[in-house]
Amino acid sequence: MNDDDPDAELLARVGRGEPRAVREMVERKLGRLLSLAERLLGRRSEAEEVAQEVFVRLWKQAPTWQPGRARFDTWLHRVALNLCYDRLRRRRDEAADDAVAEAEADPAGAPDALLEARQRGRRVARALAELPQRQREALVLQYYQQLSNSEAAELMGIGIEALESLLVRARRSLREQLVVEPRRHDDA
Amino acid sequence: MTPERFLALLDSCGADLGRWPEAERDAARALLERGPTDLLDARAEAAALDLELDSHGIAVPDAVLSDRIAGTAMSSAPRAEGEARARQARPWWHGPFPSRAGWALTGLAGAFAGALVVSAALGDSYPPAAADWQKRGTAFSDRAADWSEE
Numbered sequence: 001m002n003d004d005d006p007d008a009e010l011l012a013r014v015g016r017g018e019p020r021a022v023r024e025m026v027e028r029k030l031g032r033l034l035s036l037a038e039r040l041l042g043r044r045s046e047a048e049e050v051a052q053e054v055f056v057r058l059w060k061q062a063p064t065w066q067p068g069r070a071r072f073d074t075w076l077h078r079v080a081l082n083l084c085y086d087r088l089r090r091r092r093d094e095a096a097d098d099a100v101a102e103a104e105a106d107p108a109g110a111p112d113a114l115l116e117a118r119q120r121g122r123r124v125a126r127a128l129a130e131l132p133q134r135q136r137e138a139l140v141l142q143y144y145q146q147l148s149n150s151e152a153a154e155l156m157g158i159g160i161e162a163l164e165s166l167l168v169r170a171r172r173s174l175r176e177q178l179v180v181e182p183r184r185h186d187d188a
Numbered sequence: 189m190t191p192e193r194f195l196a197l198l199d200s201c202g203a204d205l206g207r208w209p210e211a212e213r214d215a216a217r218a219l220l221e222r223g224p225t226d227l228l229d230a231r232a233e234a235a236a237l238d239l240e241l242d243s244h245g246i247a248v249p250d251a252v253l254s255d256r257i258a259g260t261a262m263s264s265a266p267r268a269e270g271e272a273r274a275r276q277a278r279p280w281w282h283g284p285f286p287s288r289a290g291w292a293l294t295g296l297a298g299a300f301a302g303a304l305v306v307s308a309a310l311g312d313s314y315p316p317a318a319a320d321w322q323k324r325g326t327a328f329s330d331r332a333a334d335w336s337e338e
Contacts (some may be wrong), residue, residue, distance in 0.1 A: 014261070022261040026254050035246045044247070051249075052257055059261045117243060124244035143202060143241060149209055167200035171237060178240040179233070 007072040015062035026055070032073075032145065033080050039140045040084045042129045050083045077145065077155055081137070088133060127177045135170035138163055189215035194227055203235035 010028070013021030033054055037047035057079055065072070128136055134156070141152035142163070153163040194216055201207045205216055220227065 019262065022258050026258050026261075030249045030254060030257065031246070034249055038246050039244070048253055051253075052260065055257045056260055120240065120243040121245055124240055128244065142200075143207065146207065149201070164196070164200040168196070171199060171202070171234075174241070175233075175237045179236050 005067060005071050005073075008067050011062055011065055011072050012067075014059070015065060017063075022059075025058070029058075029073075029076060030055075033076070036077065036080050036140060036145055037084055039125075039128060039144055040081075040136065041087060042125060046087060050080060050087070053083055054080045071151075074147075074151055074155065077141070077147070081155060124174075124178060127174050130177075131170055131173060135166050135173070138166035139170040139174075142167055189219050191219070191224065191227060194219055195230055198227075198230055198234045202238045202241075203231050204238060 007028075010021055010025055014025050030051055033051040034044075034047050037050040038044055041047055041050070054076060058076065061075075128139070131139070137156060138152060141147050141155060142149060145152075147155070149160050149163055153160045156163065158166075189212060193212075197208050197212065197216065201209075205213050208216060220231070
């Protein structure tokens, strides 16, 4: 068993078909998968479909999983990424704005602070959606999914320097849109 | 760590040193403790972006989705277990290797049994000796049917 893999024991229990382990695995990984897929795809409904598909593959893989080859979480990210790539490829021609068009409507009578937080979140989602795909992937994997630079680079099939370069460009672009531009607007 | 490397990591990984490559965190902390103003300012700027990025939260998965996904495991895991049980319950010759050996043995046994049945049915009737054929008439050995006389 791979001692470094924090998911190995749970995965083995899932492989033996323990219902409690299945439930625990969903609790442990579903939020993480949605976080990845929704930030990459910009659509909740698609992110949920991707997450479901990843879990179906997980259930099939669990009984024959060979510890030590790769960290389970990295494998999970790879499967999710590939499914997201497929979907992004299919709608490559769509405008970036469409990707965040599905944002939920604000509930009537919500407190101002909540509305403001939602608006900020949407602004970031829109800015993320406008990033070139590889920059977005790098940022989502490294920042939001909190993978190490080497893990993110490996998943993307690039070197660490290339990953850092993508991250620098992504953050500069986002900083301009989310920090500098609003300041200019406020000063005017 | 050089200030240039510090700024490069700040640009790529953000203000939280916990997101930086583990091998470089201590050196970064040591550099910050010296309090260089330009690096501290740059870090505050990176933190402002981090704050914005953190405002993009993802809704917690609802119970319906969790149940549906767990249900997909319930419907596929028992199938996998059932298959394993069925494999164990099958006769030994149905397995991958025994299957081939089993079929081969069955074929040999069939051939042997067939040979026994044929030999029992024929009893002591042996094929006629070559000389007997000459004594037996055939459709072609009847002289009356010799077309030369017609």
